Amino acid sequence: MLTTATTASGVAARWSRVVIAAAATVALTAACTTPEAQGQEAAPGTAPAVASTGFDAATRDDAEFNRQFSHRTADVDGVTIHYVTGGTGEPLVLLHGWPQSWFEWRGIMPALAEKYTVYAVDLPGLGDSVGTPSGYDKATLARYVHGLLAGNLGLHQINLAAHDLGAGVGFQYAAQFPDEVVRYAHLDYPLPGPAHSADAYRQLSWHMAFHNQDGFPEMLVDDDVREYLSLFYGYVAHGGAGFGGPGAKAPFTAAQIDEFARTYQRPQVLSGGFNLYRTLDVDERDNKAAKPITMPTMLMTAEGTLEFTRSTVQPLMSNISRAVEVSGSGHWLPEENPQLVTTEMINFFGRGAS
Known part of the structure; x- marks a missing residue:
């Protein structure tokens, strides 16, 4: 834990290597030395991530969750996609x-499930999806998700909400299968495309440039996945x-x-997460080619x-009927x-196709 002198020095040594390897990480090093950032770790005595394993690690003892939701998997083109579903309605x-993983939605899923049949999906290669x-x-990930939803589950009319890089997948799903998406909610993700190049996107923050590097992120993070995520x-x-603030805790x-660290401690998932950034140039090309x-x-x-x-996003979305700046929230809107x-979300999706 960062609250012990031994681990703190180890993390500091690790970040000094980051600075040597990539100048972009200087910003993080400064942020991580603030008292606010150092206070992000769990209290002493907290069980480490390795103490609870498996796709249901965070929910197996949650009786309320298990009454309403279930974990399931389906095979799509050689990838086993994990998802959580429950509720009634569209x-x-x-x-x-x-x-993150499907678990980012855990806190709001019960309320959504009162109105809708919820499908919280682990993206291919991430979370507890395997392969x-x-x-x-x-665009490729969107086709895998479509294989799950339309191919395996027979869902050809869906409401879709997507966050962060998952919203890159969400946009491509809506662009490739427009007749199958009734309404779309796009959460906190500037799109690389006609109005904002991938190169400009990578310059928005040190981490976008760092994660884009081949091999360096895995080498520098793999022993300290939980510490890295906690700081981020x-x-x-x-x-x-x-966001230009004085610093904040997670x-x-x-x-x-x-729970998030449990999945990203798998080498394939750690690399898969960084690959989301390494493909931004392809995303820019695909988004430019997409019809709004x-x-x-x-x-x-x-x-x-x-x-x-x-x-x-506006050049790629011709019908933004609702735009909301979430007060009191940074990037982690649902939490x-x-x-x-x-x-x-309930109000927006409740309006249906009209």
């Missing part, structure tokens, strides 16, 4: 971002240094961080970022302001 598909997809560009969660939280409990989506679309962003994000996100 299908509502949830796609996660980095560095390597043929590519990590978002606070970096782009409300008030975090990533808006997650120790158990939540354990026309289904009703809701844009939700972190506080203070709505107009910038809108400027990158930092769950009440507002839940209310907005």
Whole structure:
């Protein structure tokens, strides 16, 4: 834990190697030395991530969850995709971002499941999905997700909500299968494309340039996955240094961080997450080639970022019928302001195709 002198020095040594390997990480080193950042670790005595393993590690003892939801898998083109489903009503598909999994939606899924049949999907190659997809560009991942939803589950009319890099997948799903998406919610993800190049995207933050490097992120992070994620969660939280703030703690409990770290400690998943960034040039090309989506679309962003994000997505979304800047929230919208996100999603999707 970062609260012990031995581990703190180990993490400092690791980050000094990052600085030597990539100048972009200087910003993180500064952020991580603030008292706010150092306070992000779990309290002493917290069970480490390795104490609980398996796809249901975070839910196997959660009786309330298990009454309402179930873990399932399906094979799609050589990849076993893990997803969690429950509820009644029209299908509502949830796609996660980095560095998260289906579990990012856990807090708001019960309320959504009162109105919809929820499908929270682990993206191919991430979370508890097993196997390597043929590519990590978002158009390819969208086709895998379509294979799960339309091919395996027979869902040809869905509501779709996607966050972060998962929203890159969400946009491509809506663009490739426009007749199958009734409504689309795009959460906190500027799109590389006609209004914002992949190169410009990588310059938005040190981590986008760092994660784009071949081999370096895995080499420098693999022994300290949980520490790295803990620091990163606070970096782009409300008030975090990533948004020009003084610094913030991760808006997650120790158990939540354990669950995310459990999946990213798998080497394939760690590399798969970084590959989401390494394919941004392909995403830019594919997004430029896509026709603008026309289904009703809701844009939700972190506080203070709505107009910038809108400027990158508007050329590709011709029917943004709702745009919301989530007050009191940084990048982690469903966790930092769950009440507002839940209310907005229920109201938006409740309007149907009209």
